[in-house]
Amino acid sequence: MVVGGLFASLAQPAAVFLALGQQTGDSPVIRSAAGWEHFPHEADIGVRGWGATLAEAFEQAALAMMAVITDPQGVEPRQAVDIDCRAPDPELLLVDWLNALVYEMATRHLLFGRFEVAIEGERLHAVARGEPVDPVRHRPRVEVKGATYTQLKVARTGDGRWVAQCVVDV
Amino acid sequence: MDPASFERRSDCEWEVPPQGGMRVPGIIYADRALIEAMDEKVREQVRNVATLPGIVKASFAMPDAHWGYGFPIGGVAAFDAAEGGVVSAGGVGFDISCGVRTLLTGLRRNDLQGHEQRLADALFAAIPAGVGSTGHLRLEDREMDAMLAGGARWAVQRGYGEAADLERVEERGCMAGADPGAVSGRARQRQRDEMGTLGSGNHYLEVQEVVDIQDPDTAAVFGLRQGDIVVSIHCGSRGLGHQIGTEFLKRMALAAPDHGIDLPDRELACAPLESALGREYLGAMRAAINCALANRQILTHLTRMAFFEVLPQADLRLLYDVSHNTCKEEPHEVEGRTRRLFVHRKGATRAFGPGHPDLPEVFRDTGQPVLIGGSMGTASWILVGEAGSEQRSFASACHGAGRAMSRHQAARRWKGRQLVDELAGRGILIRSVSSRGVAEEAPGAYKDVGAVVEAARCAGLARPVARLEPVVCIKG
Numbered sequence: 001m002v003v004g005g006l007f008a009s010l011a012q013p014a015a016v017f018l019a020l021g022q023q024t025g026d027s028p029v030i031r032s033a034a035g036w037e038h039f040p041h042e043a044d045i046g047v048r049g050w051g052a053t054l055a056e057a058f059e060q061a062a063l064a065m066m067a068v069i070t071d072p073q074g075v076e077p078r079q080a081v082d083i084d085c086r087a088p089d090p091e092l093l094l095v096d097w098l099n100a101l102v103y104e105m106a107t108r109h110l111l112f113g114r115f116e117v118a119i120e121g122e123r124l125h126a127v128a129r130g131e132p133v134d135p136v137r138h139r140p141r142v143e144v145k146g147a148t149y150t151q152l153k154v155a156r157t158g159d160g161r162w163v164a165q166c167v168v169d170v
Numbered sequence: 171m172d173p174a175s176f177e178r179r180s181d182c183e184w185e186v187p188p189q190g191g192m193r194v195p196g197i198i199y200a201d202r203a204l205i206e207a208m209d210e211k212v213r214e215q216v217r218n219v220a221t222l223p224g225i226v227k228a229s230f231a232m233p234d235a236h237w238g239y240g241f242p243i244g245g246v247a248a249f250d251a252a253e254g255g256v257v258s259a260g261g262v263g264f265d266i267s268c269g270v271r272t273l274l275t276g277l278r279r280n281d282l283q284g285h286e287q288r289l290a291d292a293l294f295a296a297i298p299a300g301v302g303s304t305g306h307l308r309l310e311d312r313e314m315d316a317m318l319a320g321g322a323r324w325a326v327q328r329g330y331g332e333a334a335d336l337e338r339v340e341e342r343g344c345m346a347g348a349d350p351g352a353v354s355g356r357a358r359q360r361q362r363d364e365m366g367t368l369g370s371g372n373h374y375l376e377v378q379e380v381v382d383i384q385d386p387d388t389a390a391v392f393g394l395r396q397g398d399i400v401v402s403i404h405c406g407s408r409g410l411g412h413q414i415g416t417e418f419l420k421r422m423a424l425a426a427p428d429h430g431i432d433l434p435d436r437e438l439a440c441a442p443l444e445s446a447l448g449r450e451y452l453g454a455m456r457a458a459i460n461c462a463l464a465n466r467q468i469l470t471h472l473t474r475m476a477f478f479e480v481l482p483q484a485d486l487r488l489l490y491d492v493s494h495n496t497c498k499e500e501p502h503e504v505e506g507r508t509r510r511l512f513v514h515r516k517g518a519t520r521a522f523g524p525g526h527p528d529l530p531e532v533f534r535d536t537g538q539p540v541l542i543g544g545s546m547g548t549a550s551w552i553l554v555g556e557a558g559s560e561q562r563s564f565a566s567a568c569h570g571a572g573r574a575m576s577r578h579q580a581a582r583r584w585k586g587r588q589l590v591d592e593l594a595g596r597g598i599l600i601r602s603v604s605s606r607g608v609a610e611e612a613p614g615a616y617k618d619v620g621a622v623v624e625a626a627r628c629a630g631l632a633r634p635v636a637r638l639e640p641v642v643c644i645k646g
Contacts, residue, residue: 041237041576042211042236042237042576043573087420092420102416103413106360106409109302139603139604139605139606140302140604141605141606141607141610142301142370142371143370145371145412146413148264148419148437149239149260149419149423152436169412170577
């Protein structure tokens with residue numbers, strides 16, 4: 001499992017990657033106000049983000065997905081891409097959001113490292129910042145084919161924070 | 171899973187009796203050890219598939235089954251349109267028509283002696299692989315339509331390969347019923363510069379040696395001798411297939427209540443075959459099959475060019491090309507009556523037995539080659555479809571080894587550089603842009619493909635013909 005703590009938030013990108021020996025099941029290890037982690041799936045990989053707001057949890061989930069491909073800290077925010085999605089519930093909206101990023105990365109040959117998300121009702125507006133893939137510097141390890149409905153969950157935890165997660169197909 | 175929790179029908183056939191909303195039983199083909207090693211999720215997913223409308227006979231899982239999306243990977247299920255049957259985007263998967271193509275080379279192992287490094291470098295230079303790589307082609311809309319309608323046949327018309335190749339591709343290289351108009355602008359955009367690329371993850375191109383022949387008569391028909399060199403290409407429909415899967419998964423999930431379908435899991439998203447959405451998906455999915463067939467045909471051409479540079483005496487001819495993630499309309503006999511069924515194979519290979527009318531003449535007496543990819547650095551197998559597979563699994567068999575551990579576990583256990591060196595020590599040359607990617611695909615992260623093949627034999631789905639060992643692996 002890889003965990004990005006508060007440091008993985010927008011203002012100050014992840015400074016540390018903690019590689020823990022044990023993998024978690026369904027319950028997130030919440031260590032800070034906002035962050036992300038990966039959780040195991042037999043063939044693929046789960047991404048999970050959490051934050052004080054739904055939008056922040058979506059930003060963190062996007063960082064978790066980026067970290068499947070490369071270290072998001074190593075991606076310079078040189079280009080900005082606007083993204084708009086709409087879906088009837090927050091879970092479908094999460095999948096749409098992650099899939100919109102997959103699409104923009106694939107068609108523009110970009111990697112992203114920073115996200116600003118705003119959510120109002122069924123609509124999401126975001127700015128994703130990144131730069132063109134540089135195989136030598138980014139050493140991307142795998143493409144994400146798409147976000148899936150497997151282990152899909154967007155919910156508030158007992159302490160009022162939001163968690164957003166799903167498995168991505170690689 | 172606990173073998174005692176199943177009804178054992180034979181040595182390699184385990185039944186999940188119908189319960190709850192299941193319309194038909196679940197049947198898993200595997201030996202005891204594979205059943206024990208399978209995730210409990212496989213049973214849950216086999217059961218869920220059995221609840222879908224119009225499912226015929228049983229919800230099947232192949233010996234390499236593992237936890238997938240909605241359907242297990244290694245899942246096979248057939249639906250009858252006349253009985254309200256459905257087509258499921260999740261039941262086909264994201265990488266539509268991901269498959270394996272094997273080429274004979276006319277070379278013997280000793281022809282390669284001393285040329286391995288140069289061949290590996292030439293292939294690595296010729297085959298675009300890894301994240302963000304692009305092909306040499308740019309397809310504008312009209313040409314994209316022609317590709318989506320024509321498949322490998324389109325590629326051959328454009329000079330990628332020979333007409334003789336097409337005879338040895340499922341559907342003779344062109345999936346009928348494709349509807350390019352059902353393929354969205356976004357799916358097209360994702361494919362614009364991805365034609366002729368390998369992709370990443372578990373996709374690869376391997377130069378392999380035939381190290382063991384288990385069925386000499388069939389091997390002779392397939393053109394395989396011990397010590398021969400062959401090439402296997404594993405990849406799919408690239409961004410276009412992924413985008414189609416993504417879009418229809420959502421549309422089918424949202425439309426399910428309107429179609430009166432109660433989904434136990436959103437990933438099972440499906441639509442009636444007899445609905446506008448169902449027909450639209452079939453048209454788009456078939457276009458994606460053509461995209462995958464065209465892609466493997468272009469990669470074949472690039473492979474031939476690379477071989478020509480290093481070993482000009484090589485003569486690369488297709489053995490066969492099989493697809494793993496598909497839904498195909500096929501006639502099948504069920505309880506004495508021939509019915510047209512829509513067979514979903516999700517991480518499963520079609521395995522027509524001898525005499526099947528859709529097989530090319532050359533395989534009419536043997537049955538079709540079933541190409542089983544190993545993982546990087548492990549054996550691959552060539553099997554042949556058994557006649558009994560028709561009754562057992564709608565003529566389907568396994569497709570590969572299946573992962574034994576997650577990518578994270580693999581990346582923690584192995585280092586890419588070290589693996590490459592270790593494999594080089596065993597005479598296996600790896601070329602990849604991603605060292606971490608190599609670690610995630612470590613041979614030890616996969617189940618023993620030999621056990622999967624043995625279970626397919628024991629279950630009467632397909633029979634081993636030849637075992638292949640890698641010499642060079644270009645990894646995406």
